[in-house]
Amino acid sequence: MSLFKSASLVSLLTLASRITGLVRELLVASTFGASALTDAFNVAFRIPNLLRRLFAEGAFSQAFVPVLAGVREKEGDEATRQMVDQIATVLVWALIITCVIGVAAAPALVWAMAAGLKQNPQGFETAVVLTRWMFPYIAFMSLVALAAGILNTWKRFAVPAATPVLLNLAMILAAWQGAPWFASMGLEPIYALxxxxxxxxxxxxxxxxxxxxxxxxxxxxxxxxxxVKAAWNHPGTRRVLTLMLPALLGVSVAQISLLINTQIASHLPTGSVSWLTYADRLMEFPTAMLGVALGVVLLPQLSSARAADDNQRYSNLLDWGLRLVVLLAVPCAVALLTFAKPLVAVLYHYGAFTAADVRQTSVALAGYGAGLLGLIAIKVLAPGFYASQDIRTPVKIAVVVLVLTQLMNLAFVPLLAHAGLALAIGLGAMINAAWLLIGLLRRGAYKPSPGWARFALQVVAASVLLAVFLSWTATTLDWTGFEGQRLLRVGALTLCVLGAMVIYFASLLLSGVNLRQFVRR
Incomplete structure (x- = not known):
């Protein structure tokens, strides 16, 4: 299967995941709105998700996949199988210990994540109970990450990409059927989630x-x-653990940023945590469909190219990925910046979700949109370092960007409240991506193929036309005024999106961009 087909498969399955995730968020938003209890759930759910990013698709995957691909390339499947068994042994024991500690320390974890919930005792206590219920989720997801790393190395991308749909379906069922049942039993419905x-x-x-x-x-x-002792002393385990140490720091930097932002948002007006969460859910569509898909497909391929000392293939893979990022991420960023309110209104403005919630979520979404290109490009550039088993460089960059992001928070939050947090994250991602790109260029690992200047100009020109069209449609129609006309509003959004796609891709074709090159390469 070609890289484009592999990435397309992962992207389509990720789209299914994001659509069901959006349905989940719509159901939660219309059922619970943006309240102290939804803030409590979002904080509690972020705690195992934070650790999931440390143990699972974060540090563990960054260290595990390059080592696994290298062992398979040089030593064969049997040696790879033995290494997997040893790493699984260490991982299982680490998860058991972590889950026991996490359940016991739930109050301290909630306070560390969002001390502002203390202003509402019910919200704080609800967050503690929900954290204890959901903390073992980290164990399931870490083992899922182990399996995904193996399957992706074997180029079996479908199952790992499709599994998030199951979480969304389970939560949809919980909100749709579980919440009313909990209410009928005299229990707080949010616990069903x-x-x-x-x-x-x-x-x-x-x-x-x-x-x-x-x-x-x-x-x-x-x-x-x-x-356990044999697993700990296995060379493959030691190599993964050695690489995980700087990777843990790197992922921790991102999670520390999230922790600080959640802490700040918990002290802002009630609903701020939820507005950011709802905006983040929409922002995840392009980042996951493009960034995650490319990262999943490229990391094993880049690692294999590095293990075989095929520098030209390594550089070509990066070039293909970056061109695809520019081609698709730039128009997505334009859409989030100019068309945020229609997107939020059509998708969320139902039931308990008010017009004021639409406005607050829209400005947060636009803040994320300012850095969307960087957020997606990192998913291609960082694997360029991981494939060479160099995790320290991205970590050093991430630490500096964390400091810069918090300095931006000091400037933006007093002026923009929760939207300032989103804007700081977006601009920080742009700085991070630019730094990673410069690092790959300086060491000669990535050598851009000819034609980048012309290609960038063509994309920018098409995006300007797209921005004009989307700005006009966003201001011409009263998107929140269609609250009682769901089909009309959905139909209008569909026509706008289809029109935007036609304008953008027709402009590219007329300017001479050969879209087939991305499929062939």
Missing amino acids: AGGVMLGGMLQLGVQIPALARIGMMPRPHLGWGG
């Missing part, structure tokens, strides 16, 4: 097992002390 999270985690892990069995790579962790 925690049950949906745990069910989703179990389902995601369950579907990985047959896929791993089919390629003969089902992990066999050893739970006895002798097995």
Whole structure:
């Protein structure tokens, strides 16, 4: 399967995940609105998600996939299978210990994440209970990440990309059926969402097992002390752990930024955490469909090219990925900056979600849009370092960007409130991506192919036409005034999006961009 087809498959499955995730958010927004209890749930859900990014698709995946691809390239499948068993052993024990500590320390974790919830005792206590219910979710997702790393190295992209849909379906069921049932039992309905999270985690892990069995790579962790000791001393385990140390710092930087932003938002007007969460959900559509898809497909390929000392292939892979990022991320950023209110109104403005919530979520979404190109480009540029088993450089950059982001918060939040937090994240991502690109260019690892200046000019020209069209449609129609006319509003949005796509891609074709080059390469 070609890189483009692999990326397209992952992107389509990610789209399914994001659509079901959006349905989930719509249902939660219309059922619960933006309140102290939704803030409590979002804070509680972020705690296991924060650790998931440390143990799962964050530091662990960044260290595990390059080592796994290198061992398979040089030593074969049997040595790879033995390494997987040893790493699974260490991972299982680390997760058991982490979950026990996390459940016991829930009050301290909630306070560290969002001390502002203390202003509402019910919200704080609800967040503590929800954290204890959902904390074991980290164990399921870390094991899912182990399975995904194996399957992606074997170029089996479909199952890992599709599994997030199961979490969304479980949470939809919880909000749709579980919340009313909890209410009828005299329980707080928001607790039903925690049950949906745990069910989703179990389902995601369950579907990985047959896929791993089919390629003969089902992990066999050893739970006895002798097995743990042998696993700890295995060279592959030591290499992954060595790489994880700087990766943990790098991922921790991103999570520290999230922690600080959540802490700040918890002290802003009630609903700020939820407005940022709803905006983040929309921003995840382009970042996941393009950035995550490219990162998932490119990292094993880049690692394999590095292990084989094929520098030209390595550079070509980066060039292809970056051109695709510019082609698709720039118009998406334009859409978030000029068309945020229509998107939020059509998708969220129902039930308890008010017109004021639409305005507050829209400005946060526009803030994220300012840095969308950087957020997506990082997903291509950072694997360029990880594939060379160089995790320290991206970490050093991330630490400096964290400081710059918080300095921007000091300037933006007094003026823009929660939207200032989103804008600081977006601009920080742009700085991070530019720094990573400069690093790859300076070391000669990435050598851009000819034609970049012309290509960039063509994309910018098409994006200007797109911005004019979207700005006109955003201001001409009263998007919040269509609240009682759902079909009319959805139809208008659909026509606007289709018109925007035609304008952008027709402009590219007329300017001479050959779109088929992305498929062939």
